[in-house]
Amino acid sequence: MKRLLRPLGIGHLRSVWMTMLISNLVLLLIPVSMGAFLYTKVEASLESGANRSNQAMLEQLKLSLDSKLSEVQKLAQQIIFDPKLEYLLKLDQDAGGPDRYQFIEFMRNTMSRQGSLTNFILDYYVYFRNSDLVLRPGLLTDSHKFYDMYYSYQGMSYDRWRESMLTSFHTMDYLPSATLLRTAEYDPMQSIEKTPLNVITFAQSLPGRDRRDITGTFVILIDESQIKEMFAQIESASDSSIYIVNSDGRTIMATDRQPLPGELLSRITGTGGLFNQTINGDQKMVSYTSSEKEGWKYVLVTPKSVFMQQIILIKQWALILFALCLAVGLTAAFIFAYRNYSPLRKTVNAILRGTEWSGRPQVNEYELILQSIEGSLHTEKNLRSLLAQQTPVIRSNFLLRLLRGQMDVDASREGGQSLRFMDITFVSDDFSVMVVQLDSIARFNAEPSEEQWALARFIVSNIGTDLIEYPHKAFAVELDRDRVAIVCNFAAEQAEGGERVTRELATALKGMIEERFKIDVTVAVGLPHSGARASARAMRKRRLP
Incomplete structure (x- = not known):
């Protein structure tokens, strides 16, 4: 066995490979055993069904x-x-x-x-x-x-x-x-x-x-x-x-x-x-x-x-499939064991090439990988800290690409996990888009500057995201110096009222911004759309409320 495994590069670690192979064979035997048991039940059921069918025909003939x-x-x-x-x-x-x-x-x-x-x-x-x-x-x-x-x-x-x-x-x-x-x-x-x-x-x-x-x-x-x-x-x-x-x-x-x-x-x-x-x-x-x-x-x-024609036919197919499954299963067990072990072998070799080890390490492969992971986790903490500083920029870039239709919306649980680091969670794939045009901030500040424009955009973004009704969600993104887009995401169970929610939000936002903050704005509303690129379609079809 050692000579057979050596060309595969696993001669010195064959015990790990054999453990994987035996595990795969045990997993193979479970469905095979269940299939054999199920076949005996199906055969008995078919024979009983054929008997009942014959008896039913005879009973019908007798009555007639x-x-x-x-x-x-x-x-x-x-x-x-x-x-x-x-x-x-x-x-x-x-x-x-x-x-x-x-x-x-x-x-x-x-x-x-x-x-x-x-x-x-x-x-x-x-x-x-x-x-x-x-x-x-x-x-x-x-x-x-x-x-x-x-x-x-x-x-x-x-x-x-x-x-x-x-x-x-x-x-x-x-x-x-x-x-x-x-x-x-x-x-x-x-x-x-x-x-x-x-x-x-x-x-x-x-x-x-x-x-x-x-x-x-x-x-x-x-x-x-x-x-x-x-x-x-x-x-x-x-x-x-x-x-x-x-x-x-x-x-x-x-x-x-x-x-x-x-x-x-x-x-x-x-x-x-x-x-x-x-x-x-x-x-x-x-x-x-x-x-x-x-x-x-x-x-x-x-x-x-x-x-017994149907039963014999099923038996023949069952034996053929059993033999085929057994042959394929054994082959697959060997291949999967090798493929599952292959990354382990490659990982160990990669670690050895990337670190200053002299000769073969004394620890086993798993210990070596564990030590490498602990070092990587420390490095990851530093990278996460750096990433947190860049989150607002990444979030803004993501929403811009979403509005341009350059990516699809994934409202599933798995998709939400991938967006959580940007503090973005979609509740469905039903969207509408509002674009707020800041016409003038002269009443807000008599001497507008870049700082005042940034403050005005910040106010519009925060109020726009806070005014939307629960369980709907809203996300703001700056499009230009005087333009802010608010992406409205509607809960699936209340998606039919999305147009009403959008119009009410636009009206409330315009009234509050102009009356309380003295910022003149124009709000364009896109109708609700559903699908992977609903936000992009809503962006293209926006109109005044």
Whole structure:
């Protein structure tokens, strides 16, 4: 280390330099440690925020879908609890014309009245087992013809459809999404509207009191595309897959063809939550919430890279910035330590060159500097005494340069410190200027002389500075043998009344000088101005009051 430091000229004083370097490193570690702590908090906050965002979107989806499902339940209750339905369920295939008319009347009075439904419900129908009839708004036909000519499920035969849906027992069941084939043989002109459509099927056995006494089934077809429209915003925003799972763990519908693994389904318990899950080797974040109405669970599966995208990006930037800051900090610590020590070294060398020292002093650098300062302070006292004698001249010269615009006004605390030695303190940067022209001092003294002119200027200067109202201030400066300028400085909180104060001061000054001291004067007043060179502008724009 000594050999490395010797080219820098600090080989013999390396302990001081090392102390400075260690101090800089300690100062560097403080913000670095605070930054690392803050990063962990930010990461946890972002992860919690992303979780809350996902949960909020799922809750919004749940509320919207529950509202739509209320329409399904309302429709089911209106149809199922109609008193005529129980009578129709008892009729068999051999029912005559009057009984047949009862079906048509039920279709017209009950089935067709539900015309205010939204697009969420695609269609609905009632199956009568004893008569093997299917009744929907505007249609009455047997089940075989209904399945062949109107609604059939892709990959499902008539027998399987009849057995699994119409004759099996269902209690407010929502069956998994399936593709509904809508044929158009009966009305070829509607073929464009009869394209296949994915639907969720709601089934309720009739009358529903006994599993062994099933005389019919009420079926509602729910348009899956309406649900996917609700999913679209969440799906596109987070590149996620959304699943609806019933209380038995069956997937009612999903936006992804890939089914949920059993291990994941077993972890979906309670009213909601968030957990990590590996699916086919990919890390996923799984959020879910439960619906109390149907017992469904809404599951949002998001790639962890997407869920943590913002956090990962921040982590990468944080590591880059940490490494950069550490490298820059170490370099800066070395440079600043050297730069901070360099003046000390130069100071010591300068002191040694300017004094009569033989060889290296025995005291350390700080002791040497202290002795030099004590000597300098003694010299400074003598200089200050000399400067105090020159203060009036310096003050007058400063005010003259201020009026000519050769310098800016600094009304700050730091600026005031620099002017204190001249007994000048500005309270703001709002100024006006009065110029007092001594027209004649004949009444003041019949034999004017330079001494009398100086006395007259002194009187005008002192009275002009004493008459201004507190907290405003005034400063006088002699411009010529017969001319005195008074610089008015207005307090910031009362700067708006500066023009009034200036005019009142000019009037009072003129009256007192002429009446009490018999000096004829003319007073020109400059309007108040603000800014660094306000006094110069006020000087140029003065006028008679």
